[in-house]
Amino acid sequence: xxxxxxxxxxxxxxxxxxxxxxxxxxxxxxxxxxxxxxxxxxxxxxxxxxxxxxxxxxxxxxxxxxxxxxxxxxxxxxxxxxxxxxxxxxxxxxxxxxxxxxxxxxxxxxxxxxxxxxxxxxxxxxxxxxxxxxxxxxxxxxxxxxxxxxxxxxxxxxxxxxxxxxxxxxxxxxxxxxxxxxxxxxxxxxxxxxxxxxxxxxxxxxxxxxxxxxxxxxxxxxxxxxxxxxxxxxxxxxxxxxxxxxxxxxxxxxxxxxxxxxxxxxxxxxxxxxxxxxxxxxxxxxxxxxxxxxxxxxxxxxxxxxxxxxxxxxxxxxxxxxxxxxxxxxxxxxxxxxxxxxxxxxxxxxxxxxxxxxxxxxxxxxxxxxxxxxxxxxxxxxxxxxxxxxxxxxxxxxxxxxxxxxxxxxxxxxxxxxxxxxxxxxxxxxxxxxxxxxxxxxxxxxxxxxxxxxxxxxxxxxxxxxxxxxxxxxxxxxxxxxxxxxxxxxxxxxxxxxxxxxxxxxxxxxxxxxxxxxxxxxxxxxxxxxxxxxxxxxxxxxxxxxxxxxxxxxxxxxxxxxxxxxxxxxxxxxxxxxxxxxxxxxxxxxxxxxxxxxxxxxxxxxxxxxxxxxxxxxxxxxxxxxxxxxxxxxxxxxxxxxxxxxxxxxxxxxxxxxxxxxxxxxxxxxxxxxxxxxxxxxxxxxxxxxxxxxxxxxxxxxxxxxxxxxxxxxxxxxxxxxxxxxxxxxxxxxxxxxxxxxxxxxxxxxxxxxxxxxxxxxxxxxxxxxxxxxxxxxxxxxxxxxxxxxxxxxxxxxxxxxxxxxxxxxxxxxxxxxxxxxxxxxxxxxxxxxxxxxxxxxxxxxxxxxxxxxxxxxxxxxxxxxxxxxxxxxxxxxxxxxxxxxxxxxxxxxxxxxxxxxxxxxxxxxxxxxxxxxxxxxxxxxxxxxxxxxxxxxxxxxxxxxxxxxxxxxx
Numbered sequence: 016x017x018x019x020x021x022x023x024x025x026x027x028x029x030x031x032x033x034x035x036x037x038x039x040x041x042x043x044x045x046x047x048x049x050x051x052x053x054x055x056x057x058x059x060x061x062x063x064x065x066x067x068x069x070x071x072x073x074x075x076x077x078x079x080x081x082x083x084x085x086x087x088x089x090x091x092x093x094x095x096x097x098x099x100x101x102x103x104x105x106x107x108x109x110x111x112x113x114x115x116x117x118x119x120x121x122x123x124x125x126x127x128x129x130x131x132x133x134x135x136x137x138x139x140x141x142x143x144x145x146x147x148x149x150x151x152x153x154x155x156x157x158x159x160x161x162x163x164x165x166x167x168x169x170x171x172x173x174x175x176x177x178x179x180x181x182x183x184x185x186x187x188x189x190x191x192x193x194x195x196x197x198x199x200x201x202x203x204x205x206x207x208x209x210x211x212x213x214x215x216x217x218x219x220x221x222x223x224x225x226x227x228x229x230x231x232x233x234x235x236x237x238x239x240x241x242x243x244x245x246x247x248x249x250x251x252x253x254x255x256x257x258x259x260x261x262x263x264x265x266x267x268x269x270x271x272x273x274x275x276x277x278x279x280x281x282x283x284x285x286x287x288x289x290x291x292x293x294x295x296x297x298x299x300x301x302x303x304x305x306x307x308x309x310x311x312x313x314x315x316x317x318x319x320x321x322x323x324x325x326x327x328x329x330x331x332x333x334x335x336x337x338x339x340x341x342x343x344x345x346x347x348x349x350x351x352x353x354x355x356x357x358x359x360x361x362x363x364x365x366x367x368x369x370x371x372x373x374x375x376x377x378x379x380x381x382x383x384x385x386x387x388x389x390x391x392x393x394x395x396x397x398x399x400x401x402x403x404x405x406x407x408x409x410x411x412x413x414x415x416x417x418x419x420x421x422x423x424x425x426x427x428x429x430x431x432x433x434x435x436x437x438x439x440x441x442x443x444x445x446x447x448x449x450x451x452x453x454x455x456x457x458x459x460x461x462x463x464x465x466x467x468x469x470x471x472x473x474x475x476x477x478x479x480x481x482x483x484x485x486x487x488x489x490x491x492x493x494x495x496x497x498x499x500x501x502x503x504x505x506x507x508x509x510x511x512x513x514x515x516x517x518x519x520x521x522x523x524x525x526x527x528x529x530x531x532x533x534x535x536x537x538x539x540x541x542x543x544x545x546x547x548x549x550x551x552x553x554x555x556x557x558x559x560x561x562x563x564x565x566x567x568x569x570x571x572x573x574x575x576x577x578x579x580x581x582x583x584x585x586x587x588x589x590x591x592x593x594x595x596x597x598x599x600x601x602x603x604x605x606x607x608x609x610x611x612x613x614x615x616x617x618x619x620x621x622x623x624x625x626x627x628x629x630x631x632x633x634x635x636x637x638x639x640x641x642x643x644x645x646x647x648x649x650x651x652x653x654x655x656x657x658x659x660x661x662x663x664x665x666x667x668x669x670x671x672x673x674x675x676x677x678x679x680x681x682x683x684x685x686x687x688x689x690x691x692x693x694x695x696x697x698x699x700x701x702x703x704x705x706x707x708x709x710x711x712x713x714x715x716x717x718x719x720x721x722x723x724x725x726x727x728x729x730x731x732x733x734x735x736x737x738x739x740x741x742x743x744x745x746x747x748x749x750x751x752x753x754x755x756x757x758x759x760x761x762x763x764x765x766x767x768x769x770x771x772x773x774x775x776x777x778x779x780x781x782x783x784x785x786x787x788x789x790x791x792x793x794x795x796x797x798x799x800x801x802x803x804x805x806x807x808x809x810x811x812x813x814x815x816x817x818x819x820x821x822x823x824x825x826x827x828x829x830x831x832x833x834x835x836x837x838x839x840x841x842x843x844x845x846x847x848x849x850x851x852x853x854x855x856x857x858x859x860x861x862x863x864x865x866x867x868x869x870x871x872x873x874x875x876x877x878x879x880x881x882x883x884x885x886x887x888x889x890x891x892x893x894x895x896x897x898x899x900x901x902x903x904x905x906x907x908x909x910x911x912x913x914x915x916x917x918x919x920x921x922x923x924x925x926x927x928x929x930x931x932x933x934x935x936x937x938x939x940x941x942x943x944x945x946x947x948x949x950x951x952x953x954x955x956x957x958x959x960x961x962x963x964x965x966x967x968x969x970x
């Protein structure tokens with residue numbers, strides 16, 4: 016199969032010609048995106064954003080994987096073409112010259128290296144000839160629409176450049192018709208008008224050339240209220256005066272520079288540099304992989320104060336011998352306090368001066384300056400450092416066109432455009448490790464001073480959070496105040512409680528963290544600046560897209576662009592797809608900024624972010640425990656966009672991602688007196704924390720809930736908190752505390768006449784009584800609970816009570832009674848869809864069958880319990896089912912299978928810190944070395960699967 020991809024013309028030609036099932040427009044979009052980014056990894060979220068016009072639906076990931084699967088099948092027979100899964104995304108491996116988009120770009124770039132004008136014309140003709148109609152004609156998404164516009168501009172630029180060469184070759188007569196038609200379509204294009212004037216003048220039609228000038232002058236005045244540019248005015252005067260070579264008014268041939276010494280503009284290396292071995296090596300590897308055509312470009316990006324310039328200068332000075340033809344360097348002032356970035360023309364003029372171009376030979380036109388600059392550095396081995404760039408557009412005119420040069424660009428923006436289009440090698444700077452941070456302090460201070468106070472040094476390193484500029488500021492303060500102990504400086508930072516006052520320089524904005532951060536902040540658009548300020552209210556450590564949308568009260572699709580801007584500015588870091596975090600000192604800066612907002616603005620934002628997490632957590636909790644008694648939350652505030660997990664698996668995933676944030680949100684709500692949010696959010700966390708075995712966190716959030724409920728005299732909330740805290744105390748062996756909380760809950764529920772609540776509490780009290788060794792009391796509590804549930808018509812609770820009674824009888828050796836009760840429970844729980852209760856009942860039923868000698872039935876029951884608990888994410892119950900299954904495998908005569916079950920149970924119990932871990936260790940130790948040969952089973956006996964924990968449904 017011969018695959019010919021088209022993009023500039025019509026990608027449908029490939030899709031429609033190779034696979035009927037690829038007719039869906041989104042599948043065309045997927046293939047088109049991968050082709051545009053050929054041989055580059057496209058993240059899954061990027062694919063979703065580029066393929067869907069509106070916000071991707073909840074099932075978009077599944078649809079995307081389906082499209083990719085079909086595309087893979089379509090490409091299976093093609094040689095050297097494949098869609099490859101990479102970390103976080105997908106990559107289309109293909110020869111770029113098979114895709115006309117990339118071939119067009121390559122041909123245009125080669126023109127600069129053309130041997131002569133004829134060669135350049137041939138390459139332009141081949142490049143322009145690749146165009147077939149409208150790019151991405153039937154692909155209508157914001158990303159494709161923007162790319163379509165950029166490609167049109169690239170085509171127009173190529174056509175204009177080709178016309179310049181054709182005019183230089185004397186082809187003016189052949190160009191007249193085409194130029195007239197194009198100017199009619201684009202009547203305000205001054206460059207096109209100048210080319211037509213030149214062609215008319217050279218064809219002996221001077222009057223028509225002058226008339227063309229008057230026409231465009233009038234159009235520009237009527238439409239834009241401006242006069243023609245200087246180049247066009249000069250061309251008009253030359254045509255008017257009848258000069259033979261009017262082209263000299265547009266392009267002048269500069270004199271060759273006569274410089275005897277190569278430029279040496281690289282600033283001095285940093286005086287004290289530590290760490291960054293991995294990043295320095297990455298820069299070196301990028302040079303080793305120099306492309307066949309074009310320069311080697313490297314981007315060094317990161318937040319303000321992270322050490323980007325230091326790294327670029329250190330690497331440059333370490334490798335000066337690689338660049339015998341000199342170094343060019345410029346501070347582009349992308350994030351200076353004045354917020355006035357250096358125009359590319361100014362930087363170019365400095366480079367041309369350094370290269371020895373006489374001032375009177377520097378062209379006026381920016382494009383001509385770029386061409387001259389690229390001609391001057393072509394074939395030279397030079398280092399070009401473009402420091403502090405605002406964006407890719409500021410950098411592009413300063414990039415060489417040929418091989419030999421190495422360009423290092425530093426920026427607080429990510430410069431993903433340079434990576435995607437120019438093939439730059441990205442190096443992103445992170446915080447210094449603890450060891451490197453200590454080394455940096457030691458180099459800036461005397462080694463003996465650092466060695467004399469090791470703990471204060473550790474404290475300073477921790478307070479600076481690995482930010483090089485923060486470390487440098489503290490070190491400078493210590494160096495200029497030799498009488499200050501490091502311990503005193505560390506205490507001073509600690510007293511500031513994470514603020515920025517300890518990182519103020521001596522009047523120099525470059526050594527003041529507030530000032531440095533402000534340069535990035537002031538470069539933001541107002542929506543991004545507002546969100547950054549409001550993030551000072553977020554408790555951290557990270558935030559999702561929807562949480563940010565709720566905080567700012569803007570639509571989710573809009574906030575994605577705002578977050579992307581903050582990410583590009585390195586004020587936030589997208590540390591995993593869809594989740595954003597920032598440095599602690601940046602968070603402190605945002606907190607300072609938000610304090611300047613009016614009180615009502617802060618209050619509303621605080622309610623929105625806490626409300627977002629409460630409503631999201633309650634929705635997720637309903638997926639984990641659908642039969643749990645619902646709690647009526649406060650109304651959803653305007654602007655809040657809660658997460659809505661669709662099922663148990665999505666709910667578990669959401670809780671796992673937000674776990675660290677939710678703990679902080681409970682404390683945030685408590686600090687600001689949002690009491691109702693506190694106990695309701697704590698209640699919504701109970702199921703998840705219990706399933707994951709996060710017992711100490713469960714105790715912390717419920718104690719917080721209990722405090723606010725008692726403060727408000729809310730007896731129902733108090734009872735709920737007393738009940739929810741019990742599993743944590745019971746599972747960690749603190750039975751006296753568990754019983755005290757249950758008895759207090761029963762008293763409160765009795766006052767409220769809440770019979771269902773009492774019944775649930777009695778089930779838990781039965782569990783504690785059993786752990787205390789009083790099985791008779793446990794049986795009494797469960798019987799009373801069953802009566803209360805049945806009297807109240809609460810079927811789910813009755814089913815749970817039936818299982819509890821079954822377990823009580825098992826503990827009393829009455830296994831047939833256990834089977835009777837648990838079979839009733841399973842039937843009822845299946846009807847109700849109570850998978851948590853059903854898992855528990857299967858485990859109890861398996862226990863009874865095991866002790867009745869029905870080992871195969873027991874194994875099937877345990878496997879069903881294991882399957883349900885894994886689906887539910889209930890780690891302790893999964894471990895319990897594994898322990899029981901291991902006992903049954905041992906009884907069946909399969910000690911190796913039993914050991915495997917116990918080992919897996921041990922892994923889970925160890926991970927959640929459960930005290931029963933020692934019991935499993937003892938069991939494994941007792942079996943160590945005593946594994947017997949597997950005995951043959953009796954007639955009709957079914958042996959265990961290769962994996963004894965493999966899940967099979969019971970018959």
